[in-house]
Amino acid sequence: MVATVIINRLTGTMPTVTPITTLNTRANAADTHTTGDTASPIEIPGAGTNYSYWVVTRLEATVAPDNLIDNIEWFTDGSNTYGTGITNLGNTATGYVQATGTPGVTGAQLTTAAYGTLTGAPTDVFAHVTGTPKAVTGSTSTAIEFGDRFVFQVNVATSATAGTKPATPEQFTWRFDET
Amino acid sequence: MLTWLVRYKTGKEFPNIPHKFTYEHIDRKELDAFVIINSDKDLPVFTVHFDDPRKKLIYRRRTEMPSAARPFHVVCHIIGWHMNVKGESIQNINYVYETIGRKNKKGEKEDFHWIESAGKWDKDRNTWFYSPIMRAYEK
Numbered sequence: 001m002v003a004t005v006i007i008n009r010l011t012g013t014m015p016t017v018t019p020i021t022t023l024n025t026r027a028n029a030a031d032t033h034t035t036g037d038t039a040s041p042i043e044i045p046g047a048g049t050n051y052s053y054w055v056v057t058r059l060e061a062t063v064a065p066d067n068l069i070d071n072i073e074w075f076t077d078g079s080n081t082y083g084t085g086i087t088n089l090g091n092t093a094t095g096y097v098q099a100t101g102t103p104g105v106t107g108a109q110l111t112t113a114a115y116g117t118l119t120g121a122p123t124d125v126f127a128h129v130t131g132t133p134k135a136v137t138g139s140t141s142t143a144i145e146f147g148d149r150f151v152f153q154v155n156v157a158t159s160a161t162a163g164t165k166p167a168t169p170e171q172f173t174w175r176f177d178e179t
Numbered sequence: 180m181l182t183w184l185v186r187y188k189t190g191k192e193f194p195n196i197p198h199k200f201t202y203e204h205i206d207r208k209e210l211d212a213f214v215i216i217n218s219d220k221d222l223p224v225f226t227v228h229f230d231d232p233r234k235k236l237i238y239r240r241r242t243e244m245p246s247a248a249r250p251f252h253v254v255c256h257i258i259g260w261h262m263n264v265k266g267e268s269i270q271n272i273n274y275v276y277e278t279i280g281r282k283n284k285k286g287e288k289e290d291f292h293w294i295e296s297a298g299k300w301d302k303d304r305n306t307w308f309y310s311p312i313m314r315a316y317e318k
Contacts, residue, residue: 001197002182020252022180029228059244066201071239078218130306174244177311179202 003163003178004063007139008145009033015096017145020057024169026155027052027088027154029106031099036165042156043105044085052081052154053099053107056116059174064143071177074150075133080126081170085160087172089122092164110153118151125152125172181224181256181277181292183238186212202238205315208232210236215275217292225258225275233262235270235318239311251280255269255307270299274307 011031018025018033025033030040031053042050061069080087083120089110095117101107112118119137128134138147150172184194187209193200194216213236215225229236241255259272274295283289295305302309 002180002240005242005244022245024247064196064198066197067203068314071241131302134240169247171246171248173246177239177240177241179239179314 001066003061003069003143005059005069007174008058008060010032010058010096010149011099013098013144015098017054017060017084018104019060026053027055027152028081029053029101029104031101031107039105042107042154043158044066044156044162045106047158049075049109050156051101051109052064052156053101054110054151054153056093056096056099056151057172058145058149059176060172061140061143064112065178067179068099068141068177069144069146069176070139071173072136073133074136074172075128075130075175076126076127076170076172078129080124081166081168082154083165084160086165087157088125088152088153090125090149090150091122091154092134092154093117093151094119094137094148096149107153109134110151115151119148122151123151129175134173140156180217180279181215181254181275182218183256183258184216185210186214203314205236207316209261209280213238213258213269224292225256225273227260227271227273229259229260230232230317231262233264234260236260236261237311237313238315241311245280251278251282257307257311268299271318272297272300272308275304276307 008017009020017024024035028040031041097115140146186192188211205276213227239257241298243253258274261270278291300310
């Protein structure tokens with residue numbers, strides 16, 4: 001049987017698992033999934049960098065494959081359209097760590113120290129494109145959440161300008177093999 | 180939607196039956212042809228013939244998940260063979276693409292299929308053309 005696979009965003013302490021397969025999810029200064037919340041923006045800093053709460057995403061098979069799902073990849077379209085002073089850094093993680101921060105101001109910076117199961121220091125997500133994607137460790141033969149998470153965070157510098165960024169949501173893609 | 184069946188040298192055909200007759204159940208020594216079929220129309224879309232005992236079957240269903248911007252799945256059925264000829268690995272890999280849940284210009288749901296055929300794995304030629312993780316029974 002062809003597996004049914006969805007994309008989840010993980011938030012909160014448990015964590016709360018929210019399917020976002022064909023939705024936008026907002027990376028803002030709150031640890032929750034929304035498609036269009038404007039109550040918790042990332043404040044443009046007077047100095048240094050402010051951050052979104054980190055966004056944790058993961059695949060889940062709700063219907064098991066015949067044999068196996070493996071060879072998981074994650075990539076972007078390679079184009080940062082956030083505008084001046086805004087970047088997005090991320091990496092894979094073997095576990096879940098809840099995002100923290102000051103709601104409506106900034107999240108805590110995503111680092112290997114703050115997120116202990118991150119597989120390496122966060123890097124520019126837009127370097128991961130379809131031809132050179134980020135390999136995500138993991139596989140499944142059953143109906144379960146599977147594979148490492150991909151965790152990312154929007155970084156806002158003093159040179160950023162106010163407003164909803166980007167005008168058109170960034171598109172991040174998961175890809176996998178199945179038999 | 181596309182799925183597959185196999186035809187053995189006996190002429191008998193065996194469709195993929197979820198969890199009962201799966202890719203790993205295929206008797207590779209008896210394999211005569213691997214067929215991608217359109218299950219809605221019950222029609223073959225693409226057939227790979229196993230006319231040389233050295234040909235070893237490779238199949239994957241590769242999926243790109245949908246998103247808010249592209250709310251339909253893109254699936255690539257990777258079907259082909261590899262064999263060893265005088266120490267060299269020869270490959271013929273074919274890519275049968277399908278969209279699932281796509282809407283046409285009239286706004287009606289209409290899935291599309293297209294096929295590309297190539298030699299060895301070559302993601303520099305096409306970003307879909309990269310090697311799967313090979314299973315023990317494929318080597």
